[in-house]
Amino acid sequence: MSLELNPPGIERLVAAGAGGPLLAGLLWRAPQAGHSRLRALQEARALTTDASHFAQAQAGAHLRYGMYQARAAEETLRLPRSTHSVAACFARLVAAVAPNAALVLSVPAGGQRKEDKYVVVCLDDGVPVVDVLCNEVEARNALGAEARPMWSDNPVAYPNSEAADFAWLAQAADKSTRVLPIPINPWPWVMGLAALALVGGGWSAWHRLQQAAQLRQQAEAARAADPLPRYLQALAQRRPGMASDRAALVSAVARLFEARVWVPGWQLASAECSAVGQSCQLDWVRKGGTYEDLRRALPGARLEVLNAPGGGAPLLDRARMHRSVAVPRIDLIPRDRPLAAAASAFEVFGPQLQVWRTADVVLEFKRAQLWPRLADAPPGFLPAQGVMAGEVEMRNVPGPFILEALRDAPPFISWETVHVDLGDSGDARGALKFMASGVFYVAAR
Numbered sequence: 001m002s003l004e005l006n007p008p009g010i011e012r013l014v015a016a017g018a019g020g021p022l023l024a025g026l027l028w029r030a031p032q033a034g035h036s037r038l039r040a041l042q043e044a045r046a047l048t049t050d051a052s053h054f055a056q057a058q059a060g061a062h063l064r065y066g067m068y069q070a071r072a073a074e075e076t077l078r079l080p081r082s083t084h085s086v087a088a089c090f091a092r093l094v095a096a097v098a099p100n101a102a103l104v105l106s107v108p109a110g111g112q113r114k115e116d117k118y119v120v121v122c123l124d125d126g127v128p129v130v131d132v133l134c135n136e137v138e139a140r141n142a143l144g145a146e147a148r149p150m151w152s153d154n155p156v157a158y159p160n161s162e163a164a165d166f167a168w169l170a171q172a173a174d175k176s177t178r179v180l181p182i183p184i185n186p187w188p189w190v191m192g193l194a195a196l197a198l199v200g201g202g203w204s205a206w207h208r209l210q211q212a213a214q215l216r217q218q219a220e221a222a223r224a225a226d227p228l229p230r231y232l233q234a235l236a237q238r239r240p241g242m243a244s245d246r247a248a249l250v251s252a253v254a255r256l257f258e259a260r261v262w263v264p265g266w267q268l269a270s271a272e273c274s275a276v277g278q279s280c281q282l283d284w285v286r287k288g289g290t291y292e293d294l295r296r297a298l299p300g301a302r303l304e305v306l307n308a309p310g311g312g313a314p315l316l317d318r319a320r321m322h323r324s325v326a327v328p329r330i331d332l333i334p335r336d337r338p339l340a341a342a343a344s345a346f347e348v349f350g351p352q353l354q355v356w357r358t359a360d361v362v363l364e365f366k367r368a369q370l371w372p373r374l375a376d377a378p379p380g381f382l383p384a385q386g387v388m389a390g391e392v393e394m395r396n397v398p399g400p401f402i403l404e405a406l407r408d409a410p411p412f413i414s415w416e417t418v419h420v421d422l423g424d425s426g427d428a429r430g431a432l433k434f435m436a437s438g439v440f441y442v443a444a445r
Contacts, residue, residue, distance in 0.1 A: 010074050012133050013083070014107045014119055017170030020082030022089065023179055024119045024133045026055060026066030039355055041065060041182070055085035055179045059095040059126025066131060068179060079179060087121045087128035088177035089169045094151065095126030102130075102148040104139060104158060105166060122148065183360040202367075203343075213380020227377045232385060234372045241329035242371075242441065243414030244275035250406050252280055252325040253418045261422065263297035265289015266319070272419040275327040286317040294319055332414055332441055339387060339412060339443040342368065349410040361398075361405065365440060366391040386444030395435045402434040413440045 012025040031043045041054065051067035058064075066085055070077070086103075094101045103121040107113065118139040122130035132142050150161035252273045259282060261268040266284040273280040282301075284294060291303055301321040305314045333339055340348070353363055368390030370382060392413055397405050399420070406415055415438040422432065 015166035019173040022086045023083050024086045026131045028064045028066045028128045030064050053179045055088045057088045057091040057127045062125045062127045064127040083179040084173040084177045087131040089172040090121050092172040098149040099126040104152040216379045238372045239331045243332035245328040248327045265293045270421045275416045279322045282321045284319050342442040362395040364393045388442050388444050392440045393437045397434040399432040414438050
């Protein structure tokens, strides 16, 4: 099942399978232990600065990223969609039984290949360390002197090898072996300068507003009662329920990955978990089924018939199923220390947020206001014991990283809603993008 490409082509595309072409010749990097997957991917990309795509292979605690670097003749060419890594497929097939195995497959000349080539893959501890497309002499050098269990399509050259070919490899191709684009931001310094200017301009504007508010406060002081005791009382009443319990919300969102995307006659369109509503709702599109089909497929969930916007007529082709979840409300202010002010909080967590931004995960903070609000408080009222609250939104989070992103977000954030749209893909575990919204809290001063 060799693959021939019309010139110009990518020589390392060595075979075509039902799930997509197979790519050899990746550079495999091992990230430092203990880093999150987002951080590990960025670390691997930093070691291969001109890489544009990556694949990953994992065996137990061992994780490696295979980086694709376009050669000079390939810089204007794009990898086909659904391209899979030869090394990742091989690791997926044999790592459990032979963690230090090797693979040698022949690739006949044709297309961009002027001579016969050989794909060589070597595993250490179940993950790839060698992944090359080369001639016969280089293939033997790539194998090294270490005795390894062999898989090959050349029993004459490797008499003790297990039979293998590209059709056998293609059976292992799935989402875990796919070669994906690396999310990068080529101008992080521009973003840093823009963020600095935004913070500086906001602080200057805030300072001017404070001065004007203080003047107005002095003029009204004679008739305005002291708002501080009333504010502190309102704060004490609201604090116990100011935030959602993050662990409980993460647990509820984790169950979305277990949700069925098809039931008889229905397809899942979107899902959302709300800490305020204490429920997770799944919106379904009818594909010939009935409401009773949904009730039978999702016992314990409550059916809601949706109405058309602006009218009372029901949407017979859509339905919403509600599942109750328990997300306790908690006090987000630490007992042993006060909240940090905005400048200090973002100084501490700024590096982490920049790493997320480099991975195209957008975290947007809106202007914070005094919390809780007092309707009759004089303008410019900002007590030293006060708390500021603002809306925060996280977008463009890849499906495999949403739980990690929710858990590792700065502790002064209370996530309230997590949402994902499936569209027509019906795939809640693949390359879907999640979004989450909530509230962040900082000290007023």
